Amino acid sequence: MHITGLRAELLRLPLPRPMLSGSSGGAGGQPVTHINLPVVFLETDAGLEGLGYAWNLLGGGRATRSVLADDMAPLLIGEDPLDHERLWRRLYRRLQSVGRHGLVIQAQAAVDLALWDLKGKAAGLPVHKLLGGMRPAAPVYGSDGGWLYMSVAEMVAQFETYLEAGMMGVKMKVGHPDPQTDIARVKGVRAALGDRIWLAVDANQQWDFAQALTAGRAFEQLGVAWLEEPLLCEDIAGHARLAAALDIPIAMGETLGSRHEFAAYLRADAADILQPDIVRVGGLTEMVKVATLGEVAGRSIAPHHMMESSIQVACGVLVDAPIEYMPWVAAAFAEPARIEAGLMYPPPGPGLGLTIPAEIVRRYRVD
Ligand code: MG
Numbered sequence: 001m002h003i004t005g006l007r008a009e010l011l012r013l014p015l016p017r018p019m020l021s022g023s024s025g026g027a028g029g030q031p032v033t034h035i036n037l038p039v040v041f042l043e044t045d046a047g048l049e050g051l052g053y054a055w056n057l058l059g060g061g062r063a064t065r066s067v068l069a070d071d072m073a074p075l076l077i078g079e080d081p082l083d084h085e086r087l088w089r090r091l092y093r094r095l096q097s098v099g100r101h102g103l104v105i106q107a108q109a110a111v112d113l114a115l116w117d118l119k120g121k122a123a124g125l126p127v128h129k130l131l132g133g134m135r136p137a138a139p140v141y142g143s144d145g146g147w148l149y150m151s152v153a154e155m156v157a158q159f160e161t162y163l164e165a166g167m168m169g170v171k172m173k174v175g176h177p178d179p180q181t182d183i184a185r186v187k188g189v190r191a192a193l194g195d196r197i198w199l200a201v202d203a204n205q206q207w208d209f210a211q212a213l214t215a216g217r218a219f220e221q222l223g224v225a226w227l228e229e230p231l232l233c234e235d236i237a238g239h240a241r242l243a244a245a246l247d248i249p250i251a252m253g254e255t256l257g258s259r260h261e262f263a264a265y266l267r268a269d270a271a272d273i274l275q276p277d278i279v280r281v282g283g284l285t286e287m288v289k290v291a292t293l294g295e296v297a298g299r300s301i302a303p304h305h306m307m308e309s310s311i312q313v314a315c316g317v318l319v320d321a322p323i324e325y326m327p328w329v330a331a332a333f334a335e336p337a338r339i340e341a342g343l344m345y346p347p348p349g350p351g352l353g354l355t356i357p358a359e360i361v362r363r364y365r366v367d
């Protein structure tokens with residue numbers, strides 16, 4: 001089998017619910033209403049087509065599409081799409097000076113997902129079975145109901161629908177300039193949901209060390225399951241100091257690109273829970289390697305977003321990782337995510353088991 005063509009598209013989808021976190025807001029601070037979905041279709045001489053995608057919120061949509069079409073297509077056409085390791089290394093090394101993390105590695109992730117999609121289609125198997133078939137489904141926590149613009153009552157109302165659906169728990173945003181604002185909001189949610197509900201918080205890198213320490217100590221008293229991204233992601237030493245000072249687990253990793261950046265966190269003992277984003281880390285191939293790093297270091301894995309493809313890794317190789325329920329790009333796919341009694345199941349079809357109908361491409365396409 002050989003790759004005969006690469007078609008890159010950019011879709012711009014409305015979010016099911018506007019989002020506002022410490023790190024992501026509109027240019028004037030208002031909630032974000034749309035998500036960019038760069039999509040790649042890899043064509044082959046076997047008649048199979050592979051589908052892969054990236055995502056971004058605040059920029060880089062057209063640039064990601066350009067990297068796919070201009071820089072990656074010439075490196076892929078004529079190659080055997082089953083050679084995902086060789087092709088990952090080839091793309092990474094060729095574009096390293098403009099890549100490593102950010103939109104180039106995200107474009108590479110789209111290609112990597114498309115290669116795995118093709119591999120599964122060629123084998124007639126879903127990707128999670130090719131990876132290892134660790135388990136049939138993964139528990140889900142609800143994550144699209146705790147944005148900074150929402151009141152405690154609005155968050156609780158959404159969280160209750162997640163819990164009634166059987167989800168394992170919920171996550172809310174923190175990261176106000178004054179951590180006392182967040183502590184009060186977490187107290188409010190905790191009081192409404194009860195002490196036994198699994199509740200995590202996410203600061204999206206908004207605090208300095210002193211703020212994060214104050215907030216972390218309060219969250220410990222409130223039984224919060226993890227404190228996510230308390231500090232700037234480049235501050236590995238700060239995360240290490242914080243992890244040593246606090247009992248609450250520090251979760252980290254959604255903005256890290258490649259296994260090498262995760263390895264630096266592990267060497268510094270700076271994170272308790274690793275959160276690779278299947279797109280930002282460089283694709284499924286790289287995410288599996290991060291999972292192995294985490295296992296060897298005795299750290300949990302909690303995949304970030306993109307549940308439609310993360311579920312393949314979660315069910316293929318991970319023993320007990322949760323899936324973050326965030327249906328941001330669900331409207332792109334013909335196959336609705338299957339979530340029953342709080343468990344998410346991978347799509348049954350071969351490869352990623354996902355299709356984007358031509359009508360969806362037409363409707364949401366950006367020129
Ligand atoms: Mg996060």
